[in-house]
Amino acid sequence: MKLFFVSILAALAFALPAINVAAADPLEAVCAKPSAKNSPTCQQYFEQKGDSTNPNPVVSTIQTAANLIAIVAVIGAVIIIIISGFKYVTAGGSIGGSRAGDSPTKAKEAQATLVGAVIGLIVVAFAWTIVNFVTSRLIHT
Numbered sequence: 667m668k669l670f671f672v673s674i675l676a677a678l679a680f681a682l683p684a685i686n687v688a689a690a691d692p693l694e695a696v697c698a699k700p701s702a703k704n705s706p707t708c709q710q711y712f713e714q715k716g717d718s719t720n721p722n723p724v725v726s727t728i729q730t731a732a733n734l735i736a737i738v739a740v741i742g743a744v745i746i747i748i749i750s751g752f753k754y755v756t757a758g759g760s761i762g763g764s765r766a767g768d769s770p771t772k773a774k775e776a777q778a779t780l781v782g783a784v785i786g787l788i789v790v791a792f793a794w795t796i797v798n799f800v801t802s803r804l805i806h807t
Contacts, residue, residue, distance in 0.1 A: 750779035
């Protein structure tokens with residue numbers, strides 16, 4: 667089971683750099699030309715882009731780390747939710763263990779794992795939101 671988690675996380679680690687590559691800005695190359703800088707579209711583009719052409723390296727590092735940790739945590743939580751659901755389905759009966767060979771602890775453990783994973787997702791979502799709020803509103807200004 668541990669080997670399964672490690673292989674999934676290793677495969678996802680190679681897929682993470684592709685996320686930044688997929689986000690292309692079509693106006694960046696066009697508005698970089700000197701002849702296009704005076705066009706209304708490029709002026710609006712530079713206004714909306716704001717100070718992101720020269721971001722604070724500390725802020726961008728914190729946001730990148732927070733995004734990476736959140737992605738890994740969410741992927742891990744989803745995998746744990748799937749596994750706990752599978753354990754709950756194959757626990758063999760109700761939580762009380764009404765049939766011969768049923769173990770009441772298997773269903774309870776699966777339920778506790780599921781609740782823990784969902785609580786972990788909520789904690790990660792709040793932490794990510796707080797980090798992004800602090801870096802964008804308080805540090806970035």
